[in-house]
Amino acid sequence: MPDKRSHIEDSVEIYANIWKSFRDQPFGASALAKRLIERDEYELVAEEGEPEASLDKLVDYGLLETTGAEYQVAVEPNAAADELRSTESLRTAAVDRLIQSALVRTDEGSNSDERLSFEGEPYTVVELPPETTVSDGVEHVTETAADNEERGVAITTAGTNADRAQQIADRLTERTWEKVGTDVVGEDSSGLDLTFRLFLDRPSNR
Known part of the structure; x- marks a missing residue:
């Protein structure tokens, strides 16, 4: 089976x-x-x-x-x-x-109108559902970056899904992206209502 x-x-x-x-x-x-x-x-x-x-x-x-x-x-x-x-x-x-x-x-379109700021620079938001595979996440990030002119991309996902976001970021750094920072927003210590945010610079900004 x-x-x-x-x-x-x-x-x-x-x-x-x-x-x-x-x-x-x-x-x-x-x-x-x-x-x-x-x-x-x-x-x-x-x-x-x-x-x-x-x-x-x-x-x-x-x-x-x-x-x-x-x-x-x-x-x-x-x-x-x-x-x-x-x-x-x-x-x-x-x-x-x-x-x-x-x-x-x-x-779903890869374009996003939502932006986040990190160290004074704008980043295009890519929301990461918990079920997203690493390969699909990598593809979604690269497509979003291609359709936008911001410095990079901010992957946002549930706090409990932070490991998957990190795996996607690791795959992207192999393609000369650069991981520039992370943070967590929310107040629920269980992690269920926390949002993990990971900021990546596109290759041209390295």
Whole structure:
């Protein structure tokens, strides 16, 4: 059962990446593999026969359709959640979390109008839901920075999710971003109502 669930989770992650990369445009398996590697999602294509095997599963689930040698999204993310939940084998907590965190976020814009100030400099806010994966968080930060002219980005998340924010920041520092500071706001000592904020300078500001 765990192996089966793992394959389903991988398929859902691949669907989310397909929507981010191609929307409703046709694409080939090799083009998808290239995008996944570029997004540091290489583990999704590491096994022999991938991503073709997962693409065929997504066709079986009704989320993709084939057009000759290419694939195309048949069900957009806002309807995909219902489609997946109506399939008995996909009705798992893990898949539901992926739907909420990966699929729903594909319809969110990366632009943010909210700003925070750190040491007198403005930073664009990137809110980090608890379910966000490290790779999705890295992507969201870089997309937000590309769409804004501020000095950097302020990752904000629940105090209990600070470790995930730090993991994302560590991945970004490998790409020449610079971690310039953190703080915590709120008064609940349990951490449930605290907000952790991590400030990052974009590479051009180093």
